Structure formats: structure tokens, C-alpha cells
Amino acid sequence: MRIELATAPGDPRRPNEDYASVALPASGHGGALVVLDGVTPPEGDAGCAHGVPWYTARLGGALLELAGSRWDTTLAGCLAYAIARTAEAHRSTCDLSHPLTPQATVVVARWDADRVEYLVLSDSALLIERTGGGVTAVLDDRIDRLRAEGRRVAPLRNLEGGFFTAAADPAVAAKAVTGSLPRTEVRALAALTDGASRWVEVFREGDWAACLGLLRKEGPQALIDRVRAAERADPDRTAFPRGKAHDDAAAVLVEP
16 A cells, blocks of 8 residues: 655645544554645634634544545545534534634545545545556535636535535535545555646646546655746736735545
8 A cells, every 4th residue: 555645735824724634443444635725815804703723624634534544434424523623623613604614625545445435515626546557536616617707606605505614504515525445456546635636627737637646656755846846937817817915735645
């Protein structure tokens, strides 16, 4: 088994709001990966005394533990439990009804000898390389569809007809893109926050298959380094429009 991961803040003066981890249970019964991208709120009161890095650490840790231990619970169920557990940890001190309460995108996958299961919520990505060749990108494309319709995305967060992130409502877990494959059909998995997937989606340096090939050949840190080089080459965001000049980035590669 091969496992490699890397993560880096977009601005070294600010905490990294991404979370990336992999667990291999002591039983030897498969494994699980979790990647979260914390949503940076606008300046001002977000109703929470803790902040996004605290939230992603708590949610990511809970989700990894649940996905790796509750094999009789679906990944959507694990995410719902993790959201509820994290909400309970700060319900007495924070306004969880605030629309900017800390929240995150989610990628989680787990595998055993028989199956590979996955879940994607919002705009992080999961790449699945098949043993027979080819790479499938599992994407929650709601944000892209809203933008293609010319709609303002921000007011549609966690609303029907809009898009969904993991915040304080466990019910959003049911909105995630989920699926499973026979273990024998999967050669590798890669999970990327949108700060890392910029290599494909913003800078157009290659397609998803090329991205996974880069991860296999040079590793996740090399992908992030290439994204940083592309960002530095376009500091004013004119050639490649994007919300942030530099974004937090995380990438995980697993060959189970």
C-alpha cells in the first residue's frame, strides 16, 4: 500500500483551513481517507468563537474515526454523525444558525478487501483510477451549474436549489454525491481540495488523468508546488481569474 499526502496554506501568515488525513485501523480491515476544505468567511462576525481551522480539525477527526470504525454505517451516515458531534462541541458558545458558521467541503473514501466507498460534498474532488485504465473524477458540480446559469452562488449556500457544505446541519450529508465500486476495479484514489485541483480546473495544465499521473510520479507536494508556480506567474489574476491569488491546498494519494 502507498499513501502520500501534502497540504499547504495559501498565505503562510494565516492558518491552513484544509484538513487531510488517512487512517489504517489496527485490525488491518481496510482504511479511510478524509479531505476537508474549510470555507473562509468574509471579514466580520461569523457567530463562532472558534473559527474555521478549529472546525475542520474537529469535523475531520470525527469523520475519520467514524469512517474507519463504523463499517456498518454508510459514509453519509458517518458524515451526519460527525457534523452532529462537531455542532454539539460548540452549540453552547456559538450561534450555529448564523449563515457563516464554520463549514467545509468534504471528500471521504474507505476501502476493504471487497469494496471502495466514496462521498463528495461541494467543490473538492475525488479521482478514481481504474485497474483497467482510465480516471474518473467524482465531483459535486452544483456550484459549476449555478455559475453556468449566471446565478450568484453565495446566497444559495445550504439552500434547496443551491449547493451544500458541511456546517451544523447533519441533514446535508444526504445531499452528497456517493457511490461504491468493487475493490478489484480500483487501482488508486486521490482527493484534492480546490486549491490543489486548480492545476486542472483553473490553470488547465492537464486533465484529471494527467493530474493523477503527476501525483503517482512526483507526489502530492509536487502538484501543490506546480499550482503555486502557476499562481505566482499570474499574481493579478488576469490570465486565470480566481477568487484568491493563492488558496490553501491539500492532496492525498492512496494506492490501497
